[in-house]
Amino acid sequence: MAYVPDRAVLERYARLLVEFALGTGEGIAAGDVVQVSGNDACKPLYVEACKAVWRAGGHVIHQYMPAEDAQDDVQRAFYELASDEQIDFLPERYARALIDQLDHTLVIHSPALPRSLDGVDPARQMRRALARKPEHDWEQAKENRGEWSWTVASYGTPGMAAEAQMPIEAYWDQIIRACFLDLEDPVSRWREVRRTIHTTRDRLNALPIDRLHVEGADVDLWVTLGERRRWRDGVGANLPSFELFTSPDWRGTEGWIRFSEPLYAFGTLIKGVELEFRGGLVSRALAAENEPVLHELLATENADRIGEFSLTDARLSPIDRFMADTLYDENVGGPFGNTHIALGDSYHDAYDGDPATLDSQALERLGFNASAIHTDIVSTTNRTVTALLRDGTERLIYADGHFQLDDVEVAAATLS
DSSP states (O other), rough: OOOOOOHHHHHHHHHIIIITTTTTTTTTOOOOEEEEEGGGHHHHHHHHHHHHHHHHTTEEEEEEEEOOOOOOOOHHHHHOOOOHHHHHHOOOHHHHHHHHHEEEEEEEEEESSTTTTTTTTTTHHHHHHHHTHHHHHHHHHHHHOOEEEEEEEEOHHHHHHHHTTTHHHHHHHHHHHTTTSSSSSSHHHHHHHHHHHHHHHHHHHHHEEEEEEEEETTTEEEEETTTOOOOOOOBTTTSOOOOOEEEGGGGOEEEEOOOSSSSTTTTTTSSSSEEEEETEEEEEEOOOOOOHHHHHHHHHHTTTSSEEEEEEEETTTTOOOOOOOOHHHHHHOOTOOEEEEEEEEOOOGGGGOOGGGOHHHHHHTTTTTOSSSSSEEESSSSOOOEEEETTTEEEEEEEEEEEEEEEOOOOOOOOO
């Protein structure tokens, strides 16, 4: 019989997602319209999430798909059978109307077969991502106006546990601890975590950082923060989330970086990724396994540029091992926290101002990257991050998996 977490855990999980994560940490309001997206593999949590929306007075729009199956996978069948015209098709009127209707989107990530698209031509998958970019742009514009929020959470499947080489019970134990679902009131605990993260975020934003220098045995990378940038936290949009991130000016990325964690991209596992940047672009890309897929990814328009730089403090995150799920792996704590970058699209809310006032020309001028994909690649090795400040002085901000900012003064007006 398939493993299903205790009902009390699922009820807490659903309440946490609907009453806290959505609405950027504030939950939904009565009358809000929520799209709940998932597949057969996450049915127990999907049902509880719908119940939580209804209890909160919201309305549900369903997006429910068949789970992947070795014999009958609808997603794989699409890529094997679809013509170029079908790959490129976007139901524009439907997509626009749906986005206009929605206040929130809750995505429950639950791949039954994490490598179900292994062997499918990655160029076709990336072509599909490019065809759907207008949909993403409409969502981002609505998010920039403060009219739409999203949350991504995971429901552990036997396939995910197998990829991580864990029993399903142990896999769910990581989920339960990471989301504080072993507590009667995980919402209160997450509010405490968010306050701690915001304190560190505000200390980072108080520093006039020009560039960052990331150093370690497997990295020597310079990242230019850029004009009008701020650090953000992912609490709410991702659950769990312990990271602090920004979207730097992609044009100022120089050096090289190797990643300790495997990358799951387009249904394929890529191991041993190493990238070199010159003039902001990836000039060399290596992988120990499935390197051609990495090259196909980088061939997507503007996917050879940095869209995000992120750090996680090991003291906050209970996640202590590889989970074969980017949502968890980019938030791992362990002995040294984690450093990760994303190739591709930038986050507009890293702009230190109202992102709704920025058009595409302004975003381009500021060095925010625009791409159809956003691919996070993670390392959990020990790294030092030094900030070069605008006055030419240096400041250590991260070492041994911890932020080094306790003595940074923050004006009370900047605290939230």
